[in-house]
Amino acid sequence: MPQKTPLYDIHLKLGAKLIDFHGWLLPVHYSGIIEEHLAVRSIAGLFDLSHMGEIEVEGEDALKYLNYILCGNIEKLSYDGRIMYCGLLNESGGFIDDLLVYRKSKLQYLLVVNASNADKDYAWMQKHISGFKAEIRNVSLNTGLIALQGPKSGEILYETARRNFNDLFYYHFTESKLAGKPVIISRTGYTGEDGFEIYARWNDLPQIWDSLYPIAFAHGAKPIGLGARDTLRLEMRYPLHGNDIDENTTPLEAGLSWIVDFTKDNFIGKEILVQQKKNGVAKIIAGFVMEDKGIPRSGYEIIQSGEVAGVVTSGTLSPNLSQGIGLAYLNPEKIGRGGDFFVSIHGKERKIRLVKGPFVKSKIYNSHTK
Amino acid sequence: MSYPEELKYTSSHEWIKVKGDKGVVGITYFAQKELGDIVFVELPETGRQYKAKNPCCVVESVKTASDIYCPVSGTITDVNQNLNSNPELINDDCYGKGWIFEIAISDPSELDKLLSAEDYKNQYTK
16 A cells, blocks of 8 residues: 555645555646646645655764765765755666755755655665764654745745745755744755745644645645646756666766766765766767657657667656657767757657757746845 | 447547447547646548557647557548647547547447446446
8 A cells, every 4th residue: 555645635635636656645636737837837836745755864974974875075065054966876876866965964964865765775875884973864754845836935935934035045944933843944846946845744744734725825826746746847857766867877877967076085886987977978868859749758769860869768748838848868979970869759750859958947046046 | 427328438438429330539538537638639640440449549648648549440531630739628528629530430330349328437437
């Protein structure tokens, strides 16, 4: 039986269509994916993300330990309340998971990981902790999570918390209270919009949802399911672990070399990444839009001059562009050669156009965009 | 309301409305509801022949592509071109403006193997 989040009853009341998502019973949509997607882009949306995993790391060597198991440099989290996007890599440089690191103090960190990987991540972390004066705790089942995303998020949170978060910038977090309950509020998300992720104790989550929902609803915001979560992230070109990145893809192949700190002495997977940096990669991720009609899907082949040139890892109809978009791994030589690419959809070749950067402009909240 | 009596149904969630030697085909209320927002329809080619239970076109929602199976054998005589620009007609009016294609039925006895509204509703929409 799939597990229920603390908001299960609320989802039923809101008429959600629930699915088994990696062992969790979660809404795939409420009113409809497109309507929900557009609500987040134009107003705001509330997401139940309680399935996400949380792992605490604490101890004298916490920083040293994280710098060994993660590809980024945690020293760059130079003060408490900062957050970093990072990769947990295997010896081949492949993604065991991608995650967020929250610095609570120099000795205390919180890792937010993908639901389906939480147990695997924890086991891997446990395996590599010997020799470090640090402890890890899997607190996934004590930690509930609601995301509030969209241009009206700041107003909705202000009216709910009676406190403004104007000084809380992108990839920063703070402790606060909602509905009288302690929460961690971070200015992060998976949509490209301004917004917050709100962590609370598991059993406190329904009250927190109930304090946010009527205010959000009055603004025209909607509850959002996993379907729109996926279209929102894909329009921003954010990778999804299990689709676009996995144990057989490295940050360099995934276009994420910016998350790797090559100046660090040693970390798991470094050797392979150094080689790839020097010699190049055999496959590289590319974003594309459909020039012809059709919707690309994961697993479809990319064709150039009649030959297979790669495979789609994510694809959908972009609700904002009303056009098929996707991510694919391609042979870099074939990109270099130029020439048209096609995706094979239902046995027919449809033309695509490779594009750089996000498909839709990001509107995150930082000190420059304030 | 959701499953008109005068139509015949398949276990793969198509309906067919028989008019003389032709039939109009679409997908059921249950099917469009399960798929959610329909955003693209790959229509069959007029003049092509299909056997019963073979895939003949594709209906796509945001999340998935779903094959549509020909309820009976025959030749496609017309397709609903409006679905090219308004695929959501299937969500809005699955038995009316959301029809998908018309087929010249080559073996009318195949119609007897299809489901009644009541049988379809009881067996395949739970």
